[in-house]
Amino acid sequence: MDFALSPKARDFSARLSAFLEAQVLPAEAAYFKSLGGGPGPWKVPPVIAELKAKARAEGLWNLFLHDPDYGAGLSNLDYAPLAELMGRSLIAPEVFNCNAPDTGNMEVLVKYGSEPQKAQWLGPLLDGAIRSAFCMTEPAVASSDATNMAATAEVRGDEVVLNGRKWWSSGVGHPDCAIAIFMGVTDPTAERHARHSMVLVPVGTPGMVIERNVPVFGNFDEPYGHGEVSFTDVRVPRENIIGGPGRGFEIAQGRLGPGRIHHCMRVIGAAERALELLCERALTRVAFGKPLALLGGNGDVIANARMAIEQARLLTLKAAWMMDTVGVKAAMSEISQIKVVAPNVAQAVIDQAIQIHGGAGLSDDFPLTAFFAYARILRIADGPDEVHRGLIAKLELRRHAARLGLPKG
């Protein structure tokens, strides 16, 4: 294992960190204050466009994209510390055009998109001119089991007709959201992993209705939103199917690997910032004649947080390094491991940071509850903890069964 960064990544890291401290963090308070609250529709505070322009001018743009023809050409390992830095601020990912689900959607288009699809949608996404959504999860079934998916994408002549109800379509509430990727069943009689298709649907296509934005702990994640979207006889050209009919499951798998790990990196950044805020509060707030840092078990809280973050970060690096060196499939256990570990560690650390802040920690005077919501979502999104634990156990047992010469099963 070699977790050393390339010189290019070290350079990005230094510049990104400087930009973040000088430009992004200071803009946070005003940004959040200027948001109106509530379930939408929303406006994007103008500071975002300004910061995006500056970041792009400094080359801090599309850092997530491995393909050097489209993005920074960094490995997963090299991108890890950059994503972690972006995770320190909830507005940073958009500033650097590295926001989910746009990142995953761009990767899909780079890898599976036709030239016309790329021209029409990838270009503007790479420019940060438009945003996108990903419509996969459904309210009516346990989406942890992908075979439960009920939505349909039927090919009828030159068209594909979409029906179904999706939710947790993150980003669909953004005023610039122009395109969604919809996943549905095309051929229910096909082999289990060849039934689904991914279809590009321009936002505004008749029959596609954003029913509401779903709050998370009362937080709408404004101005992105987590939309509940109904699709009723939505018709788009057959060419909008990405990679052709029946490849939805394959694309989803390819999309989720890096997507999961990006989330993990970011949420570790959030945890690290929460620990900073915790220590700052503990050093400066006084009770019973001492700074909180010196009272009771608070030192243990800090030590435990440091150990947990440190380990989660190392595990993320390992998973990234494996994805780079042996591929997503061979890194399956490690990706699932970090998908469980990172948000759980982050949730616990952020919860402790809230506790040390007292009532202030629960308010929106600090980014702590928003971080908490992000970590909490991640324990469900892209596969709940339970499914990932199940996969880790299965792979572990399979290895031992092979060692012991037991029959598969």
Add this chain to the structure above:
Amino acid sequence: MDFALSPKARDFSARLSAFLEAQVLPAEAAYFKSLGGGPGPWKVPPVIAELKAKARAEGLWNLFLHDPDYGAGLSNLDYAPLAELMGRSLIAPEVFNCNAPDTGNMEVLVKYGSEPQKAQWLGPLLDGAIRSAFCMTEPAVASSDATNMAATAEVRGDEVVLNGRKWWSSGVGHPDCAIAIFMGVTDPTAERHARHSMVLVPVGTPGMVIERNVPVFGNFDEPYGHGEVSFTDVRVPRENIIGGPGRGFEIAQGRLGPGRIHHCMRVIGAAERALELLCERALTRVAFGKPLALLGGNGDVIANARMAIEQARLLTLKAAWMMDTVGVKAAMSEISQIKVVAPNVAQAVIDQAIQIHGGAGLSDDFPLTAFFAYARILRIADGPDEVHRGLIAKLELRRHAARLGLPKG
């Protein structure tokens, strides 16, 4: 220890439970939908007034008040299952006129209020005609250490002049909130526990400004609110001091004992309902060909929740029973114990219920995130976990030091 309920309490319990299931729970969804969201000002959906009238007509009213001249005359133990039932719904406490901080404020007025104070404020509170707030916690200091309090209540001739900034003044955002109890330092040179006064301040008194309602995980607890309130040279008659100058600390102590345990009872009700919702979801949602209840570790989750709730409830009953039989002072450790245990158990159970619900658990389609916020607040409000653990340890060690004949210290 005898946790048997009196016949009166058993009767109340049966009727309250029936009322709750038949009238309150069915009204919840429409109630929450009709709230506008956002930071206020708010309106109270009319269903509350209707439910209050019905509840009062059935004698399910002011059940918390031990004093039979003013309320139901129940012991703490007898009130426990009633409070737990009310905790099953976030709107129930107001329906039965048992909502904090009104409960604590009414108890203070019953016990320490002058006849004019009772006439002017206690009457309307007992009728549910007005609501009230309690202004103690301050944003600028660690309020876990009561001696940190910076607000002042200076007696000048016939008046008392209030200055300071308070927050987490729960209930102050309610349109019917007419009176606040303000705590401030009257004589900084007095003995440590004789410095403070409690003062009745009519909402609207010049100089008292509700600066904002503070969100909790983005939730404003509408239409009650957790207000940040500034007091600038607020002048009220000297007669508004409850019990006379210098008795603030004593009153606060007396107020917090029962108040804490009421919160614990309610939050156990919330945990119990969360477990119900969890089981319901686990029984009816299918993944990988089975109901979630039969998958992986979900059975353990359910068993652990059951054991934790069961124990927390018994500990609450013990604390209540001790308050009734040996008094608040002798029950100090038990009150602190349940103040730590109940919200932590509830937070964990509710978090698990959210997890089993998947994305829906994070949304406001279920009361789970609102319950979570309630439990999370309780780990800070009325003394953070850390302070209560410290007290429990101190009392435990004191007992052993005495047994061993060690010097005090």
Add this chain to the structure above:
Amino acid sequence: MDFALSPKARDFSARLSAFLEAQVLPAEAAYFKSLGGGPGPWKVPPVIAELKAKARAEGLWNLFLHDPDYGAGLSNLDYAPLAELMGRSLIAPEVFNCNAPDTGNMEVLVKYGSEPQKAQWLGPLLDGAIRSAFCMTEPAVASSDATNMAATAEVRGDEVVLNGRKWWSSGVGHPDCAIAIFMGVTDPTAERHARHSMVLVPVGTPGMVIERNVPVFGNFDEPYGHGEVSFTDVRVPRENIIGGPGRGFEIAQGRLGPGRIHHCMRVIGAAERALELLCERALTRVAFGKPLALLGGNGDVIANARMAIEQARLLTLKAAWMMDTVGVKAAMSEISQIKVVAPNVAQAVIDQAIQIHGGAGLSDDFPLTAFFAYARILRIADGPDEVHRGLIAKLELRRHAARLGLPKG
């Protein structure tokens, strides 16, 4: 729920506590020193006989036996605090003739034994003149699933022939152990719960061989032992079958309910004493200029232990009270709950007590590692945690399924 003790139990409790402090605890150190160590055979230090005689003379004898014709006639609830007191010392249960598995064996004989069986074995057991063993668990199969049992008890004419290998036959290593109860399959074709028989086997019957005593964390639980015992064509008269052939499962169920809860009570006593030792050490040992009690998170450790023990005790009382008032079957969930909670709480508290004692805690200078072994065994014996959690979940889900009108399954 009424956890108040009867006057008789209060009297026993006071006298037992006094006897324990004055006679038993002071004898512990010499007792353990006089044990030779190692896998046996062992001698019983003479102090035990002396203490037994004194205890019996004071009427502190057979307190566990509900049946007033044979024992103290106490309810489960009344016995709880007595068992907890006995749990404070690993030698106390024998002193008061309340040691497992003799207690369960005596209960079985009282309830199911024939008059000749009672005359021959129950009498001497009640006198403390002999000891006994219970041979149920088997090494070759997962005994958590009772249907796995492989040992056989075949009725052949006037005899019953026993074959099989048992282990964790606790008490079989005691020099006074004269009788064992053996459980085996009599009719493999019978209904699942009517296949087994319980058979009385005098120790020394040809074919019954104590292969070894099994250590627990290196501790042989001398002079009782946890024996591995082989039975090869062991023949005893048919009359030695308790209650007749095929009733083994029924008797085992009846035996395990009270047995489990007695263990829970005792292990709570062990936890309570561990917390005492922890506090004593924390108050008297100094590091960095302060008693350990005042350093870092040690106060939290103490508070958490207090809360956990308190809750476990209340849950035990509830389970005992339910057994007394609604019976073992209706108390099944509560018995399983306490069977999980009590040893886990005890293990954690004892582990913390060890930690505070530093190296001394790991040694046999304190009873902590022996207490630890006792708690650790209990997480496996009489049904492992996993089986009890499974049962709790099943009963919980069944209740909700009924409430929701779901089909059984």
Add this chain to the structure above:
Amino acid sequence: MDFALSPKARDFSARLSAFLEAQVLPAEAAYFKSLGGGPGPWKVPPVIAELKAKARAEGLWNLFLHDPDYGAGLSNLDYAPLAELMGRSLIAPEVFNCNAPDTGNMEVLVKYGSEPQKAQWLGPLLDGAIRSAFCMTEPAVASSDATNMAATAEVRGDEVVLNGRKWWSSGVGHPDCAIAIFMGVTDPTAERHARHSMVLVPVGTPGMVIERNVPVFGNFDEPYGHGEVSFTDVRVPRENIIGGPGRGFEIAQGRLGPGRIHHCMRVIGAAERALELLCERALTRVAFGKPLALLGGNGDVIANARMAIEQARLLTLKAAWMMDTVGVKAAMSEISQIKVVAPNVAQAVIDQAIQIHGGAGLSDDFPLTAFFAYARILRIADGPDEVHRGLIAKLELRRHAARLGLPKG
């Protein structure tokens, strides 16, 4: 961070692993059976000498020693996987002459020893001809605070006179133990870190008495032992002071860094083997018609163990890499982190492995309870968890205080 092994280390790792599987693990059962049990004196089963000879012949010898003049010349990082492999068996470290405390003692002699000291003691230790002990911890004081040390090493003319009582002098019970390093106060008036000396004391010097071997959970760690040793006017030549008087604290610090991390590596090996045993048992034992692996939460247990071990291993590698690249002082937090994490992770995983094994897990049929004892000791030895957490918190807070420009304190 670059955790890649050198080619030399990769070669050692492959050969060590092969040797371990082929020679050491198969010898374990007979070895442990041939130990007599009890508190000593002990004999070393002859298989050890045979295995040592073979290991040495294959060059698998003194792998821990960084100094290429004396040992394998590996970095800490390179040694990590070798130590982990050795941790898989409790007899492996001696087989490869890499057993504590000999390793630390040899390092001390290499670094601080005079030529005569090296000739007399280092040579035989490097050859595995003798063994050694380290006498630092004291029974009468909290040794977590090094300034508590009461033993004295007074220089009187040409001699140094030792007095005091030590325990947890590991290895002192080994029949080949020929030399001990004793730490005592030489000049109580000197600066706090210049008071102590380390003195070489040949075992058998008059006045040095091994009072007993202290059991750990009843396990004497035969044939090494954890001795309690009294020193009464023990006189050795002044030249036996290592590095000269007053350097004891400095040497202890230098000794403990690598020693701690070696323990961590080994205990991770123990945890990894415990997980192997757990999986093997879970795959091959059947209850309720299924292998245990597929029942209830057992998959979660396996997944959690995998994640915890993986993270602990990565953190160990990071600490080792930092020791190699920036030195022990700069790696202080990481060393303390892994010193807390590794044994706690191992204890939890081993406890779970015990649980899956049922009663067998508690017996000595499996190495699980011995592994448990090793992990449990480590939470106390070489600084208890509490002290390490305190240090981690202090360093974390210091960093934030510097960032915020707060005064030191």
